[in-house]
Amino acid sequence: MTTSMDFVRADPRGxxxxxxxxxxxxxxxxxxxRLHRGLPSPYLTLVIALDTPVVVGEREGDEAPxxxxxxxxxxxxxxxxxxxxxxxxxxxLAVHPFAARWLFGAPASRLPGLALDLGDVLGPSAPAxxxxxxxxxxxxxxxxxxxxxxxxxxxxxxxAAASRPRPEVVEGWRWIVAHGGNGRIDDLAAHVALxxxxxxxxxxxxxxxxxxxxxxxxxxxxxxxxxxDQVAQPGEETLSDVAARAGYADHAHLVHEFxxxxxxxxxxxxxxxxxxxxxxxxxxxxx
Numbered sequence: 041m042t043t044s045m046d047f048v049r050a051d052p053r054g055x056x057x058x059x060x061x062x063x064x065x066x067x068x069x070x071x072x073x074r075l076h077r078g079l080p081s082p083y084l085t086l087v088i089a090l091d092t093p094v095v096v097g098e099r100e101g102d103e104a105p106x107x108x109x110x111x112x113x114x115x116x117x118x119x120x121x122x123x124x125x126x127x128x129x130x131x132x133l134a135v136h137p138f139a140a141r142w143l144f145g146a147p148a149s150r151l152p153g154l155a156l157d158l159g160d161v162l163g164p165s166a167p168a169x170x171x172x173x174x175x176x177x178x179x180x181x182x183x184x185x186x187x188x189x190x191x192x193x194x195x196x197x198x199x200a201a202a203s204r205p206r207p208e209v210v211e212g213w214r215w216i217v218a219h220g221g222n223g224r225i226d227d228l229a230a231h232v233a234l235x236x237x238x239x240x241x242x243x244x245x246x247x248x249x250x251x252x253x254x255x256x257x258x259x260x261x262x263x264x265x266x267x268x269d270q271v272a273q274p275g276e277e278t279l280s281d282v283a284a285r286a287g288y289a290d291h292a293h294l295v296h297e298f299x300x301x302x303x304x305x306x307x308x309x310x311x312x313x314x315x316x317x318x319x320x321x322x323x324x325x326x327x
Contacts, residue, residue, distance in 0.1 A: 045316065046319075050063035087113070088186070097121045097122075215228055221256060221260070221287065270310070
């Protein structure tokens with residue numbers, strides 16, 4: 041079977057640009073790679089699979105994976121091991137964790153685990169959206185349906201779902217992203233006028249992780265993008281250069297973090313994902 045990989049990206053601009061930082065349509069056939077490693081990210085992942093369920097395990101050969109057509113990936117510091125069928129088609133979104141309130145009805149801290157059946161979170165509206173998206177072939181129309189769905193969720197959010205995160209968490213997140221996941225926790229605490237202990241508590245309450253862990257996720261996400269770009273736009277930058285630019289102490293520190301976050305080295309990940317990267321399947325998810 042001939043391998044075919046098509047990735048179509050929606051324009052992130054518009055009223056939901058801050059809430060959904062990436063929306064990608066994918067259509068693949070003849071896939072021979074049996075396992076895809078979903079990397080930890082500072083963003084939640086929403087997948088609407090149109091042909092076959094998404095099967096996610098905590099490890100290779102997981103005997104009790106989560107399988108669903110409509111899948112939500114919460115924040116995590118561990119990789120998700122995703123079984124890849126021969127053919128697959130769907131839409132994938134990277135969702136800002138603050139948008140979890142109005143989109144999923146709860147703060148990101150209340151969405152635990154590596155993978156959740158979106159139907160368990162949103163009820164019948166999740167499979168209804170998938171059916172509508174699956175009934176058309178045009179990507180522009182499909183993206184428009186997803187945007188309309190988001191608009192309805194935003195308009196109808198009420199109570200805790202419609203409330204905003206604490207301003208200290210919002211500003212703290214902005215500070216973490218602006219510093220590329222680097223920077224001292226004491227400096228961040230002083231910036232938002234909270235004690236380090238109180239800072240951690242309000243972050244965990246909203247996002248499920250303290251600012252130190254979220255900084256690791258932001259820094260790792262940047263490093264992954266830099267490593268990916270070595271394939272998409274080959275240059276002379278080495279992994280040591282990437283480590284320095286992302287804020288790691290050295291090459292060994294970068295490799296150690298990859299092992300901790302991805303379960304493999306940067307070169308091991310590139311070996312697995314090179315074809316997807318070359319096909320455009322690993323574009324920027326952050327914004």
